[in-house]
Amino acid sequence: MDVVLQNFLRQQDYALLEYLGDGSFALLAEPPQWFREIWSPQPTNANAFHLGEASPFLENFLIDAEAYWNKESSVGPPAEGWIERTRAGQEIPLDALALRVAGKRVLAIQSRAAAFAEQSRVLQTARDALLVHERLLKEIQKKEILLHCIIHDLSQPLTAMRGCFECLALEGGGTARAKQLVDMGKQQSEQQEEMIREVLNAFSADLQDSMQSGDRAGELPDILRCAAETVEAFTPVFRSKGLIIRLDPRLQGHAPWHVTGETARLKRIFSNLVENALRHAPAGSIVTLGLEDDEPYVKAFVEDQGSGLPKDFLASRAFRLFSKGKKGGGKAGLGLYFCRITVERWGGTIGCEDVVPQGARFWFRLLSGKEQTVAEPGIPAAASPVPASSETPSAAALAAVRAGAGGPASAAPADQPTAASGLRILLADDDPAIRELTELLLARQGHKVVAVANGLEALRVLASRRFDVLLLDDEMPKLGGSETAKRIREQEAGTGKHQMILALTGNTSETDRLRLQSAGIDACLGKPFRAEELNRALAAFAKSPANEPATATAIKPEISDEAALLARVGGDRNLLVRLIRTFLKDYPKKLAQLRTAVRANDASTLAATAHALKGPMGIFGARGAQEYVQELQDGGRSARLAGAAKTLERLEEEIAKLEKKLRGYTTRANRAKSGQGKGKPRGRAKKKRA
Amino acid sequence: MLPETQKKICLLGSFAVGKTSLVRRYIESIYNDQYHTTVKVKVDKKVVKSGAKEVTLVLWDLYGEDDFQKMHWSYVRGSFGYLLVADGTRRATLDRALELEDRARVEIGPVPLIFVVNKCDLQQEWEIDEAMLEGVAARGWTVLRTSAKTGEGVNEAFQQLTEKILR
Numbered sequence: 001m002d003v004v005l006q007n008f009l010r011q012q013d014y015a016l017l018e019y020l021g022d023g024s025f026a027l028l029a030e031p032p033q034w035f036r037e038i039w040s041p042q043p044t045n046a047n048a049f050h051l052g053e054a055s056p057f058l059e060n061f062l063i064d065a066e067a068y069w070n071k072e073s074s075v076g077p078p079a080e081g082w083i084e085r086t087r088a089g090q091e092i093p094l095d096a097l098a099l100r101v102a103g104k105r106v107l108a109i110q111s112r113a114a115a116f117a118e119q120s121r122v123l124q125t126a127r128d129a130l131l132v133h134e135r136l137l138k139e140i141q142k143k144e145i146l147l148h149c150i151i152h153d154l155s156q157p158l159t160a161m162r163g164c165f166e167c168l169a170l171e172g173g174g175t176a177r178a179k180q181l182v183d184m185g186k187q188q189s190e191q192q193e194e195m196i197r198e199v200l201n202a203f204s205a206d207l208q209d210s211m212q213s214g215d216r217a218g219e220l221p222d223i224l225r226c227a228a229e230t231v232e233a234f235t236p237v238f239r240s241k242g243l244i245i246r247l248d249p250r251l252q253g254h255a256p257w258h259v260t261g262e263t264a265r266l267k268r269i270f271s272n273l274v275e276n277a278l279r280h281a282p283a284g285s286i287v288t289l290g291l292e293d294d295e296p297y298v299k300a301f302v303e304d305q306g307s308g309l310p311k312d313f314l315a316s317r318a319f320r321l322f323s324k325g326k327k328g329g330g331k332a333g334l335g336l337y338f339c340r341i342t343v344e345r346w347g348g349t350i351g352c353e354d355v356v357p358q359g360a361r362f363w364f365r366l367l368s369g370k371e372q373t374v375a376e377p378g379i380p381a382a383a384s385p386v387p388a389s390s391e392t393p394s395a396a397a398l399a400a401v402r403a404g405a406g407g408p409a410s411a412a413p414a415d416q417p418t419a420a421s422g423l424r425i426l427l428a429d430d431d432p433a434i435r436e437l438t439e440l441l442l443a444r445q446g447h448k449v450v451a452v453a454n455g456l457e458a459l460r461v462l463a464s465r466r467f468d469v470l471l472l473d474d475e476m477p478k479l480g481g482s483e484t485a486k487r488i489r490e491q492e493a494g495t496g497k498h499q500m501i502l503a504l505t506g507n508t509s510e511t512d513r514l515r516l517q518s519a520g521i522d523a524c525l526g527k528p529f530r531a532e533e534l535n536r537a538l539a540a541f542a543k544s545p546a547n548e549p550a551t552a553t554a555i556k557p558e559i560s561d562e563a564a565l566l567a568r569v570g571g572d573r574n575l576l577v578r579l580i581r582t583f584l585k586d587y588p589k590k591l592a593q594l595r596t597a598v599r600a601n602d603a604s605t606l607a608a609t610a611h612a613l614k615g616p617m618g619i620f621g622a623r624g625a626q627e628y629v630q631e632l633q634d635g636g637r638s639a640r641l642a643g644a645a646k647t648l649e650r651l652e653e654e655i656a657k658l659e660k661k662l663r664g665y666t667t668r669a670n671r672a673k674s675g676q677g678k679g680k681p682r683g684r685a686k687k688k689r690a
Numbered sequence: 691m692l693p694e695t696q697k698k699i700c701l702l703g704s705f706a707v708g709k710t711s712l713v714r715r716y717i718e719s720i721y722n723d724q725y726h727t728t729v730k731v732k733v734d735k736k737v738v739k740s741g742a743k744e745v746t747l748v749l750w751d752l753y754g755e756d757d758f759q760k761m762h763w764s765y766v767r768g769s770f771g772y773l774l775v776a777d778g779t780r781r782a783t784l785d786r787a788l789e790l791e792d793r794a795r796v797e798i799g800p801v802p803l804i805f806v807v808n809k810c811d812l813q814q815e816w817e818i819d820e821a822m823l824e825g826v827a828a829r830g831w832t833v834l835r836t837s838a839k840t841g842e843g844v845n846e847a848f849q850q851l852t853e854k855i856l857r
Contacts (some may be wrong), residue, residue: 055733056698060765061764080762083731091732116730120729123729124726127705127725127756233785237788239792241825241828278821283828
């Protein structure tokens with residue numbers, strides 16, 4: 001062989017062999033050292049030897065190489081790589097290539113240690129990253145469950161505890177020591193709430209960052225696509241069990257279907273429900289994933305053809321943490337629980353039911369994509385004014401009650417309605433303890449209360465009696481709060497009637513509020529609530545007796561403050577909170593400068609500082625303060641400072657009022673943002689949901 | 691063609707399920723906690739006894755197919771059986787193993803297989819539950835839990851595969 005070629009082969013670490021047939025090869029050039037160390041010190045018979053016998057990998061490779069050399073294939077087999085060991089145990093990475101060169105059948109084997117090292121490095125990095133990603137997803141799921149556990153399960157007893165203490169306090173009587181103990185109990189439960197709030201805030205912020213979805217900003221997931229991809233992913237395992245999984249044939253050719261939520265978690269929900277069906281579906285049966293229009297929701301379901309839900313089955317328990325069912329299994333009882341907390345966080349509902357003639361259907365509802373344009377309460381839609389319909393008073397009352405029910409830090413406007421009494425109230429709550437406590441609190445205020453255990457009973461009672469207010473728990477068996485409200489509004493359509501509905505709920509996130517609002521609920525009060533919060537909420541309704549639609553004007557002052565605030569910042573709550581925080585941090589310094597300027601008769605500083613305050617006063621709609629600031633600015637500019645001290649005094653009073661309102665707003669906004677909700681006490685037996 | 695006494699077997703499964711660790715444990719009785727991804731095929735041999743018969747297992751340790759590396763299905767050609775390996779702590783690897791079985795059946799026909807669920811030393815982190823394994827076993831496959839780390843079930847997996855092959 002030509003010297004140049006020999007040098008090339010040596011430098012490139014090639015072993016070049018000619019195929020002689022019958023698995024026999026001859027070296028075409030002096031082989032590299034590694035070749036000798038792997039296969040033999042010296043070939044024994046005129047450079048010919050059987051490589052296939054020496055290397056199982058090459059023996060396999062040669063099957064395709066021979067087909068190529070014998071012209072059974074026009075395309076050579078792809079270069080393939082493998083690891084051979086020298087007799088000393090050293091691993092050598094090799095690549096084999098079959099060629100036809102000048103009529104010869106050539107096998108080229110090359111050792112590319114550096115390229116192999118680089119390839120290994122890249123693949124190692126890539127696969128390590130994939131594993132880390134998988135672990136992170138698992139951790140995020142665990143955290144979500146923990147967060148929901150804290151919201152609903154740890155804080156549930158606080159509702160009953162707080163109510164008990166309030167009732168005990170209202171009962172009066174008892175020794176001084178007993179009153180002291182009651183106060184201590186109240187304080188401890190409030191501290192517990194605060195602690196949970198702190199933990200939730202810490203978790204929520206952390207979770208918010210880790211929950212950045214793959215969806216592009218503003219893009220809602222396509223639930224139909226998620227369902228289809230779930231079917232595709234599960235087909236092999238279903239086949240292995242002799243089962244069929246399919247998408248509902250009625251969805252063939254259906255357009256994309258967008259819903260509230262996030263794609264990865266939506267797929268996980270489907271996966272968990274399908275795994276649940278997989279456990280119970282008998283061989284030969286079909287599991288179907290489907291979607292139904294359930295305005296304003298989309299209802300998704302996973303339906304099996306098993307034996308259906310057991311006789312003693314409690315749907316509410318199926319979705320609880322660590323609930324495993326009789327057969328056990330499942331990931332420590334987290335699968336269905338994860339489905340529930342995720343669906344509820346998106347403002348949806350979840351449940352299960354028997355299917356006729358046999359089987360079970362696990363379903364969940366999510367707001368369909370078009371519902372995302374629902375306006376913020378009190379803020380007119382950008383394109384058109386809010387129509388004068390029963391929806392307007394709902395939005396208005398919702399904002400009013402939120403403002404009024406914000407807790408001890410919230411400001412009470414001067415014209416806030418006083419506590420009402422003598423209302424006819426229908427209370428629907430499935431928790432007997434909550435029913436009893438709420439009845440007691442209401443009775444003490446002089447209200448007449450009828451209490452029922454679920455939405456169906458509420459509808460039955462409403463059919464024959466009139467009530468001023470319906471207090472509706474959100475999560476109830478048979479018929480939940482939002483479903484009940486929807487049915488009431490459907491019945492009222494066209495009649496001019498309007499039943500005032502106040503939701504009592506542990507779900508007080510922004511999404512929950514929108515969901516309840518779209519169901520027709522007028523206002524909502526978060527659990528656990530204080531007696532005075534409930535009274536304030538009812539007082540807002542006291543001006544709107546039953547069957548008379550409450551008008552926006554009845555509670556306008558509070559609406560216009562908060563609604564106007566948001567309108568001025570384009571509805572951007574986060575921006576508003578930032579502006580408020582900046583103002584609250586900054587204004588004391590400005591006031592101090594004004595005082596100094598007035599004392600020193602410094603007209604120019606007075607004018608400049610007053611001018612700097614005008615902007616915030618305008619943004620926050622503080623008309624009184626705005627006028628005083630204008631007066632000070634005018635006085636400073638014209639160097640007329642007589643009366644400036646008095647004007648400044650009045651300005652400080654107005655700013656003090658404004659500060660109180662703004663602090664109240666940020667407290668409420670922070671609560672809404674963290675999505676805090678206090679659920680129900682443990683231990684109650686829930687009936688099967690509708 | 692391998693001599694009569696040599697039987698080629700493969701290990702199939704997603705990446706990072708422990709295929710190489712199972713081979714290393716079986717051949718050399720060693721284990722390394724650090725994950726080193728397999729980039730190229732490795733072939734090892736081990737002489738084993740099954741009853742009165744002595745056979746040389748030719749073990750093909752194949753890399754797990756993923757988006758970064760596609761497997762050449764010619765590697766499973768001529769296999770007398772294979773271990774289908776899943777990672778008990780990663781649910782998706784079970785689905786992937788079933789897909790691989792579908793493909794392997796097309797390539798080499800219905801040869802004996804043992805379904806191995808590895809990493810049983812991490813039982814508390816498992817995502818594959820009894821119901822899923824029952825579904826797999828319902829296909830008539832032998833399902834074994836192994837740990838390349840502790841050695842649990844490893845010899846049994848290879849031994850049972852050998853016996854199935856020699857039957």
